[in-house]
Amino acid sequence: MAWSxxxxxxxxxxxxKAVRYYHGVGLLEMxxxxANGYKHYEVAHLIRLLQIRRLSDLGVPLSDVAAMGHAQExxxxxxxxxxxxxxxxxxxxRRVRAELALILRHRAPAYVPSAYAPVSRDLSERQRSLLMVYSNVLGETSGEGLHELLGSAGDTGAEFEALPADADDAEVERMALRLLPVMREVRETRAWATGSGRGARRAEQAMGEVVEQLHNPAQLRVLERAVELVTAEGGEAPRGGRGRRGG
Incomplete structure (x- = not known):
């Protein structure tokens, strides 16, 4: 007996459609x-088709089926x-499901690293973005350091977030002094140390661009001034932040 x-x-x-596709890629012989021009399939074709389906169900890529689809092999x-x-x-x-559970439990944005889901709702959108980029570009340890610093900044961090773009020089100076303890902590803990080499320098440059584009002009002036102050104290300027730039 033959089948259509x-x-x-x-x-x-x-x-x-699948049968025709298997013919096209050479997995199933024609x-x-x-006499009427119709294909006549035999038992051998059925067996081969069942083999292909079984291997496919097991997750074997079709490109590998040809090499492992015969019963004698x-x-x-x-x-x-x-x-x-x-x-x-x-x-x-399993890891993704665990991360999704954290996100759902804390109603956190899905794009925030799951380790920071418990605190993400207390952060501003800018802080979340910084945390996400630092964690991915500079590594998880750097992200943890940033998270701790954001938490330790407290009211100062919230005040910095709310600083208007047109803040005057006196306000910028006052805010820089408020941020000085945070900058000291950055210096002392080296929270954003990235190692050395071309890759590390590229990462730091990228983070400099991120900081510049995510903050308004007054906030950038505050960061520049805070870096100046901590450097004047004899410390190394925080890496991955914004240093003094011309213009």
């Missing part, structure tokens, strides 16, 4: 055609590789 394409697909629990190494890949995928999905 549709009958074969129904027997194998797949679609005509059957002979009858024992592709143990390919199966071990697939098992390792699936194990890594499962671990990643």
């Amino acid at each position: 394409t549709r009958q074969l697909a129904e027997l194998a629990g797949t679609t005509v 059957p002979e055609r009858g 024992e592709p143990e190494e390919a199966i071990r590789v697939l098992d390792a890949e699936l194990g890594a995928t499962i671990e990643r999905l």
Whole structure:
């Protein structure tokens, strides 16, 4: 007995489109055609189609099915590789689910690193953005350092966030002095140390651009002045922040 394409697909629990696709990529041999021009599929085609479906259901890429789809072969190494890949995928999905649980529990923005989900709602949008970029560009440790400093800044941090763009020189000076203890802590803990080399310098330059674009002119003047003050005390200027620039 011979089957049509549709009958074969129904027997194998797949679609005509899938059967045609398997023909196109060379996984399923083309059957002979009858006098009427229709394809006539045999038992061998059904078995091969079931093999393809089974391997596909196991997660085997179609590009690998050709090498491991015959019953007489024992592709143990390919199966071990697939098992390792699936194990890594499962671990990643478990980690993602744990992160999603934190986000949902604290109703935090999904883009904020999950470790900071418990406090993210107390931060401004700018602080969240800084935390996200620092954690990814400079590493998780740097993000933790920034998070601690944002928390220790308290009312000073909130006041800095609210500083208007047209604040006068006296207000900028007062705010810089308020931020000076935070800058000292940056200096002492080296919270944003990034190592050395071209990659570290590029990261620091990138963070300088982030700081510049996320703050208004008055806030940038405050940061510049605070860096000047902490440097005048004999300390190294905080890295990844904004130093004195011309213009």
